[in-house]
Amino acid sequence: MSDHSAGKTWSRSRRLDPADFIKTNMRLAPVPSVPEVQLYQAHPGSGLRRLLEPDDDSDGIEAEPQPPYWAYAWAGGAVLARYILDRPSIVAGKRVLDLGAGSGLVGIAAAKAGARMVISAEIDRNGVVALRLNAEANGVAIQIREEDVTAGPPPAADLVLAGDVFYAQDVGQRMAPFLDRCLAAGIDVLVGDPGRAWLPRSRLCLLGEYHVPDVGGNGGSEPRPSAVFAFVPIKGG
Ligand SMILES: C[S@@+](CC[C@H](N)C(=O)[O-])C[C@H]1O[C@@H](n2cnc3c(N)ncnc32)[C@H](O)[C@@H]1O
Numbered sequence: 110m111s112d113h114s115a116g117k118t119w120s121r122s123r124r125l126d127p128a129d130f131i132k133t134n135m136r137l138a139p140v141p142s143v144p145e146v147q148l149y150q151a152h153p154g155s156g157l158r159r160l161l162e163p164d165d166d167s168d169g170i171e172a173e174p175q176p177p178y179w180a181y182a183w184a185g186g187a188v189l190a191r192y193i194l195d196r197p198s199i200v201a202g203k204r205v206l207d208l209g210a211g212s213g214l215v216g217i218a219a220a221k222a223g224a225r226m227v228i229s230a231e232i233d234r235n236g237v238v239a240l241r242l243n244a245e246a247n248g249v250a251i252q253i254r255e256e257d258v259t260a261g262p263p264p265a266a267d268l269v270l271a272g273d274v275f276y277a278q279d280v281g282q283r284m285a286p287f288l289d290r291c292l293a294a295g296i297d298v299l300v301g302d303p304g305r306a307w308l309p310r311s312r313l314c315l316l317g318e319y320h321v322p323d324v325g326g327n328g329g330s331e332p333r334p335s336a337v338f339a340f341v342p343i344k345g346g
């Protein structure tokens with residue numbers, strides 16, 4: 110069946126194996142500003158749309174699929190990865206959750222910096238395949254949770270790393286209460302972000318700043334300021 114006879118260009122994706130697709134159509138290369146980590150990254154010829162699957166909404170109607178966030182290193186993840194690799198004692202010997210892992214960049218950096226255990230949580234099934242391939246390519250072991258962990262209890266972790274998870278209002282509204290529950294459970298939380306619209310600024314304490322390219326945010330290859338923050342309890346709360 111051709112793309113056109115299927116009616117929608119992305120219907121063909123049901124026959125594609127995501128691991129084969131990623132290895133064939135994406136480029137394994139060091140991340141700009143985090144060259145210690147290699148990722149399968151999209152390029153203009155990747156044709157990623159072929160891999161995307163429609164989501165079924167609550168009425169069973171096919172909706173446009175989620176963009177392939179996992180195919181890029183986002184500025185929030187890049188700044189967090191850079192920060193950790195420059196200060197490995199932050200993660201060394203700890204159990205770390207990489208929340209909204211995408212490509213796996215932050216969790217891979219944590220593993221390289223000496224984390225005892227890394228759990229990467231990602232809801233996109235192609236993203237899960239990509240982060241597994243990326244972990245293998247970097248020679249690190251990562252546990253993957255393919256689910257919305259924000260709906261559940263705090264993880265069995267010492268530290269949560271949240272790279273670029275405030276890019277949309279609905280996502281941010283799920284993340285902040287979950288991060289609050291993590292704090293209440295005694296888990297430290299670090300956020301990496303280039304200043305997205307839904308960043309909960311009043312809850313953040315600046316720890317460091319770097320200039321990194323914002324490839325995922327369509328900011329191009331030009332480095333721009335991005336920051337690492339501690340997520341802190343509500344004042345007086
Ligand atoms: C902007 S991308 C950032 C990816 C990566 N951290 C980085 O900085 O390159 C955000 C990712 O969070 C994932 N995500 C969104 N909501 C999530 C949830 N509730 N649980 C796990 N992952 C989620 C998305 O699928 C997406 O891959």
